[in-house]
Each structure stands twice: as structure tokens, then as C-alpha cells.
Amino acid sequence: MRIFDQHLDPTMHTMNIDFAMARYAHEDAILREILKTTLDTLSKFMHMNKIKGVLLTGSVASGEGTVVDYNSCLIASDFDFLIYFDLIAFLKNRRYIENLSQEVSRKLVKNGFNTHVMFLPQFSLSNTMAYFSKSSIYEYEFALAAKNIFGKTPSFKKTARPTKEDALELAFTVVSDLVFLKFRKASKIEESYILAKRALTLLNSALIFYGVPVETYEKRIEVAKGCLSKGAFPLGQNDIRILDLFTEYKLSGSLQNLVVSLGFENVDDLVCYQIEFLRKLTTKILFYELVNLASKSIDTNLLYTDSLEKLTKALPNLLKAYSINSRTRSPSRIIGVILYAFGLLSRDRQRKELFATFLFHKQSPKIILNTILTLLFVLNNDSSGAKIVREVFSWINFDDASEIPTVFSLWQVSEKSIKLS
Secondary structure, three states: OOOOOOOOOHHHHHOOOOOOOEOOHHHHHHHHHHHHHHHHHHHHHOOHHHOOEEEEEOOOOOOOEOEEEEOOEEEEOOEEEEEEEOHHHHHHHHHHHHHHHHHHHHHHHHOOOEOOEEEEEEEOOHHHHOOOEOOHHHHHHHHHHOEEEEEOOOOOOOOOOOOHHHHHHHHHHHHHHHHOHHHOOOOHHHHHHHHHHHHHHHHHHHHHHHOOOOOOHHHHHHHHHHHHHHOOOOOOHHHHHHHHHHHHHHHHOOHHHHHHHOOOOOHHHHHHHHHHHHHHHHHHHHHHHHHHHOOOOOOHHHHHOOOOHHHHHHHHHHHHHHHHHOOOOHHHHHHHHHHHHHHHHOOOHHHHHHHOHHHHOOOOHHHHHHHHHHHHHHHOOHHHHHHHHHHHOOOOOOOOOOHHHHHHHHHHHHHHOOOEO
């Protein structure tokens, strides 16, 4: 299959895309068309001789890409790329290539593909900074499931395995999505897909924490069923049943089958159910993981009750223990202060506000944001949440009712920044 036209950069013809992207042929063809458009745009707006390598990650790379075609609305899996540069090219092109992600995503939406493309700029020294970064979960996934598209394949630690702290970080990612759900402009169909995928993120978190990391969606649900039979697993029989349905939805893209299987008449009712299910599942996973990390005794029977009131009440104290036990190491704190200084000198307001946590709290932004967002998740009350945000981020001059949107912006910046430990 010919992917690129003659007018494109000839180096792009060396791209390696000889791998399955989805379970079914018609979905695979759609995902390949999206990949063509993405790489076409990359080659037009970026000199390929500056790029050392391009790596595709996520479910599309592992052959579990999704295409949901429902009521003339087409939704596809996200496309996440690692773009490797040498250090000088990285510094010159980092912001440009991040902005290019948004341009590609807009172009795809305009062409009828509701998906999201993310170019994540990397530089060759990144792998030597393991002392400062929590990268084991990413190295594990990249080494096992990522696909080299162009250039040289970076070296990953083949023995890297995600940790319990990595598992908790995945749970915090789901918390952020629930807190910021109202800020994401998405149709009900898109919401349904995002919520199902986030429930499966929690399943991945639980398996990693349990000590059995698995790289694909299909294998995870099968392993989870086995863990359930052994006991001491934080999910119950009904949780696994629903997650099994979500897994089939993720692999097949059939929203209609999911609606029917759960006994709903429309997508709106399904989304309401998914939000409630995800809130309960998130509370369970957070309680299970935070209690174990704090080395406290746990009554596993609480995880299988219909009422999660006791679990919810316990979370604030568990978050306090998490924050205390997650003290940022001195070398990382020094780098954090340097990043704050760069943000100040370059007049980058968001990064200045983000990395100020190293000065005012002597903690990394992710630890502070994880704590704040989980408190917002537990409270589910904007007025109380706004007060907490103002107290924690006291150096920020908030406008009226801008606390939660500002935290949303800080979270987005933190996701693109180095994860200092």
C-alpha cells in the first residue's frame, strides 16, 4: 500500500508501518488513513533530517486501536508519538512540535475523524535521567508495545517494570479526567468512549499494583478474572463483568452492543451510568492503593460494599500520608527550582506557576496536583474546592471563579513536563 505522495520528503518513504493497528480490517484501514494524514503533516512542517526517530505508542501500536462509528459520528483511538531529537534541536523545536499536535488534531476533526494526536518531543539524553524521573511504567510499555515508525529505535530498559507508585499515578490520571470532565468539549458518544477507556486504565492500575502488569487490554481482563478467583483483589465480580464489556467495546468499537448489553435505551443513559460506575471504581482503587502504600491494615470487605461512604471519608487522611511519604528528593527539588527560574526569566506564566510548588511546598507539582484533584473529587463541591485551591496555590492571582480552570491548565502543563520525583 502506497502511503505518501511524490511531493513529500523522500525520507518519509522509509517509514515502517507494517503492523496491525486494530482487530478488524475496516477499522485498521481508517486508522491507517489517520496515520497517513498525521505523518503527511509532520513531513510538511518539520525537516525530517532534524528528527532522530519517531515512535508510535498506545493501543494503535499494540494492534488494539478503536474506531467507533455510531449515528454518523466517527471516533478513533488517540495517536501518541515520541519524536526524538538531539539536545539542541529539542530545545529549538519543543514548543513548535507541541503546537503542531494541535494543528494535526484540528485537521483530522475537520476531515471527520474525532481523534487526538500528540507529538511528545524527547531528546537523546532523556534515558540517562532515570534518577530524576519516574519512567518505569513508560519504559515498560514502550519496550513491549511501541512501534518504531522512523529512524533509530531508542534503547529502553527491557527489565523495567511499573511500580506501585506508577499504578497510583494511573489512578490519579482517572481522577483528573473525572474532575475536569465538564471542561472537555465532547459529545455523549465521545464521553462514553473516554469513560470506558478510563475504567480500563483503572483495571491496569489495579493489576500493576497487584503485581501482574499486562501490556494489552485483551490480556488484562483475562488476568483480572484469574486474580479475582485468588482473592485479595480490589475488584468484585460485578466490576469485572462491566470491565469485560468495556474491553469488548474498546476492541470492537461497537457502542450499540455496549448499550444493549447494559440494558439502556440510549447513549445519554449509558454515560450517566458510566460516570457513577467510574466514581465508585476510582474510590475503590484509590482506597486500596493508598492504604497499602501507607502500610496500614485494610478491611477488604469495605471494597465490595455498595455504599462507599466509609472509603470516601478515609481518603483525605490517606492523601495526607501519601503527600508526606512522597517527599521530593533534594536533587529533583534543585532542578525544579531551576525550571521555575527558567519560567520566570522566559515569562512563561504557566510553568512559573507550576514549578513554584518546589519553592512554596518543597514538593513536585504532580504530588501537589494529585492531592488537590483527589480532594476535589472527594468533595464534589466547587465552593469548597475553590477555597482549597486558593490556599495551596497562594502565589497565583486568581480571577473570580477561575480556580478550577487554572488547576486544569496547570495539570495539562504538568503532563508535558518532566516527572520529577
